[in-house]
Amino acid sequence: MSLTDNIEADGFDLKALLDPEAAGEVIRVMQICNACRYCEGFCAVFPAMTRRRQFDEGDVGYLANLCHNCGACYHACQYAPPHEFGVNVPQALAAARNDSYSAYAWPAPLAGLFRCNGLFVTLGVSAGLAITVGLMLAMIAPQLFWGIHLGEGAFYRIMPHTMMAAVPLAISTFVVVSFIMGWRRYWRHTGAKWGGFPDLVDAVKASATLRHLGGDTSSGILSGPGCPTGDDGSSNARRIYHQLTMYGFLLCFAATSVGTIYHYGFGREAPYGYFELPVVLGTVGGIILCIGTAGLFVEKRRLHPAVRHDEGLGMDYAFIVSLFFVSFTGLLLLAVRETSFMGVTLAIHLGVVYGFFLILPFSKFVHGLYRFAALIASAGEARRS
Amino acid sequence: MPNEITKPIVEKSWDIIVIGGGNAGVCAAITAAERGCSVLVIDSAPRDMRGGNTRHTRNLRAMHDEPTDVLTDRYSFEEYWEDLMRVTKGVTNEHLAEVTLRGSQELTHWLGARGVRFQSALSGTLNLSHTNAFFLGGGRAMLNALCRHAESIGITFIYDAEVTNIELENGFCEAIDVEWQGQSLHLNCKQLITAAGGFEADLDWLAEGWGDAAKNFLVRGTPYNKGKVLRVLLDRGAQMVGALDQCHAVAIDARAPKYDGGIASRIDAVPFAVVLNKNAERFYDEGEDFWPKRYAIWGRLVAGQPDQIAYAIIDSDGVKRFMPSVFTAITDNSIEGLTSQLGLDPKAAKKTVDSFNAACPDGPIDQMVLDGRATNGLNARKNQLVSANQ
Structure with a gap:
């Protein structure tokens, strides 16, 4: 059975994936915006809007995932409340976007679980896994668990490498399949078209610089006005913290990859020295990931109430908090790895990491997936028009 | 009696009071404050609806001899002059027109230095990129930037305030009366600038020029331009220019x-x-x-x-x-x-x-x-x- 067959077997209706109220509000607002167009320089949403005369549900999914919720268009809007048109683009798109995450999620039944209670579920899963891993290890061999292990292969005296690697392998297989299914749903729902390599390059550039979260599409990461904090100020803090988070995550991912190559390619087992590549990548990545996620947490709270989508906040916080703990426990492990706390710290770190990856397809992580897909589509549209 | 909120406004003797918080008023206020004046800006709209019709504006027309970061090609004084003469059919104050056109070269720079951002020169729906510079996000975004700058250099704004009287002594204004925060306030000033817009939101006044047809007009601009300050000025003997049905x-x-x-x-x-x-x-x-x-x-x-x-x-x-x-x-x-x-x-x-x-x-x-x-x-x-x- 191919993946496409699976989608059909899923039986989802491409025309009615989103909450009709959320999608309807986006369509109402876009029809007003499309007759105004003053905001066309802010981000990719408005140029994409002007390429359409009418909006269907697929367009809603597309535009919602192009929006970064910076709020610039709200504070610039001549039709924002108390005007009787009551236009609030970031709020309308946030509601639809939040809804789209569960609409595109695969397998669908699990999506509902995370829609309502993201924070609780994320932390619950991570904590549960950490305790399970810890208990298992402690019970199997308590003297090893609380012992001090030094030198190559130290970690694997507590937990065999095959086991430590088999769990994430199983999880990542699930995650990758889930991502592919979600991506395909998104792609078909929005009617996106693959325009070729240049679109991909443009999407990578837009992601690398977070071009559309500066309040000015043509500005650099530090020269843009940033996200408004109201009609009386703006700040680039969110853009900076987001990039610290993203690059921190990528560095940690690189650290793991390099470690894997060391292990299988050169037969060298962890832990590695403090100045070896996997540890340097992981340490630098972990530190900026901690700073980035902590900063994003604060910035989320500081979002202007008019543009903040409160229902989606649980999911946002869950992702930020669990990502913080992934990096924080990793750094902690580095600090205590030559003491008798290595076992318990390792168990917690692995539990948090496993939990984080297991719920990846149902967490805020997917915003990157659909945003990236939307950026590819938007680059293609812009090039063809 | 003035309360905690109104007291600091009433007790001060302002160098300049500006009536009208739109683009003209705020730019005048900024210019005065940058020369060391104490300035109060009075807007009749609530804060969310401030700035008169500036909220509805989108761009400005500026002469320039070379391409700039926000304008393409060139828009010479001569071309601008010809455009102005064509649309006005020559009914133009030529001295004022020349001052304005030449002054427009500085506009995007002046506004940019005070926090206003423009769209890059590439876009523009009407293909006006060589004549018009577009505010990033439109007039309200520009106004937000200007007000932010104005507040940062010490200018005071009051909203939801209605000017009811202007005291003139030998042709000079020394004080005005304002309804604000449910109180009637008497504010002293050395000079007054009025930039409070027209009367297009007062359909009865429009009817004086248009007859009953005015009752069916939809006013696409701010509902706060009721011409109240114009009326006060006319009552004080100000001279009217233009015609009632011109708009x-x-x-x-x-x-x-x-x-x-x-x-x-x-x-x-x-x-x-x-x-x-x-x-x-x-x-x-x-x-x-x-x-x-x-x-x-x-x-x-x-x-x-x-x-x-x-x-x-x-x-x-x-x-x-x-x-x-x-x-x-x-x-x-x-x-x-x-x-x-x-x-x-x-x-x-x-x-x-x-x-x-x-x-x-x-x-x-x-x-x-x-x-x-x-x-x-x-x-x-x-x-x-x-x-x-x-």
């Missing part, structure tokens, strides 16, 4: 709000439409010239029709040729069906449209050129863009 009158959607509909309520369909009045008759050449040069005559034209209403009938080919509208078009498969939905006489409408179509030449149309294509033998002849698909 920027454009065709807007009849379903738009009574006030404040702004740019999104405009009708762009006219050159692609057959425009009928209430009696299902055509009354003007819809395709006289390129739309950007012509759209501003249609408010006045519709105002001259019975009940100040008209109907733009568009065929299926025309629909995709203009900017989409906020309000969904009323559609039907036949002229009779459509016009009865609109409350017009279907037979008369059918006759008008049929005779229009019969006078249309065959062949494709090109909206980017004045092609000389025209209807033949009609009372209101239509040039260009005629199409016979209906």
Whole structure:
């Protein structure tokens, strides 16, 4: 059975994936915006809007995932409340976007679980896994668990490498399949078209610089006005913290990859020295990931109430908090790895990491997936028009 | 008695009071404050609706001899001057015009230095990038930036405040009376700048120039321009210029709000439409010239029709040729069906449209050129863009 067959077997209706109220509000607002167009320089949403005369549900999914919720268009809007048109683009798109995450999620039944209670579920899963891993290890061999292990292969005296690697392998297989299914749903729902390599390059550039979260599409990461904090100020803090988070995550991912190559390619087992590549990548990545996620947490709270989508906040916080703990426990492990706390710290770190990856397809992580897909589509549209 | 909020405003003797918190008022306030004056700006709108019609603006026209970061090519003094003379038909104060045009070279730089951002020179829906610089996010974004700068250099703003009296002594203003925070306040100043807009939101006043037709007008600008400060000044002997029925009158959607509909309520369909009045008759050449040069005559034209209403009938080919509208078009498969939905006489409408179509030449149309294509033998002849698909 191919993946496409699976989608059909899923039986989802491409025309009615989103909450009709959320999608309807986006369509109402876009029809007003499309007759105004003053905001066309802010981000990719408005140029994409002007390429359409009418909006269907697929367009809603597309535009919602192009929006970064910076709020610039709200504070610039001549039709924002108390005007009787009551236009609030970031709020309308946030509601639809939040809804789209569960609409595109695969397998669908699990999506509902995370829609309502993201924070609780994320932390619950991570904590549960950490305790399970810890208990298992402690019970199997308590003297090893609380012992001090030094030198190559130290970690694997507590937990065999095959086991430590088999769990994430199983999880990542699930995650990758889930991502592919979600991506395909998104792609078909929005009617996106693959325009070729240049679109991909443009999407990578837009992601690398977070071009559309500066309040000015043509500005650099530090020269843009940033996200408004109201009609009386703006700040680039969110853009900076987001990039610290993203690059921190990528560095940690690189650290793991390099470690894997060391292990299988050169037969060298962890832990590695403090100045070896996997540890340097992981340490630098972990530190900026901690700073980035902590900063994003604060910035989320500081979002202007008019543009903040409160229902989606649980999911946002869950992702930020669990990502913080992934990096924080990793750094902690580095600090205590030559003491008798290595076992318990390792168990917690692995539990948090496993939990984080297991719920990846149902967490805020997917915003990157659909945003990236939307950026590819938007680059293609812009090039063809 | 002044309370905690009003006391600091009342007790101060302001160097300058500016009435009106729109672009003109705020820029005047900033200029004064940068020269060391203490400045108070008074706006009659609440904060969310501040700045008069600046909220609805989008761009400015600036002369420049070389391409800039926000303007392409060049827009010379001579070209600007010719444009101004053409649209005003030469009825222009030439000295004031020259000062303004030359001064406009500094505009984008002056505003940019005070936090206003412009779109990069590439876009612009009407292809005006060599003449007009577009505010990033439009007029409200510009106003937010200017107010932010103004507050940062110590200018005080009060909103929701109405000026009721201006005290003049030998032609100089020494104080004004203001209703604010439920109190009547007497504010002292050394100089007064009024930049409080026109009276277009006062339909009774408009009726003095337009007659009863004014009652049916929709005012697409701010509802706060009621001309109250103008009235005070006129009562104090200020001299009036212009005429009561002169205004920027454009065709807007009849379903738009009574006030404040702004740019999104405009009708762009006219050159692609057959425009009928209430009696299902055509009354003007819809395709006289390129739309950007012509759209501003249609408010006045519709105002001259019975009940100040008209109907733009568009065929299926025309629909995709203009900017989409906020309000969904009323559609039907036949002229009779459509016009009865609109409350017009279907037979008369059918006759008008049929005779229009019969006078249309065959062949494709090109909206980017004045092609000389025209209807033949009609009372209101239509040039260009005629199409016979209906």
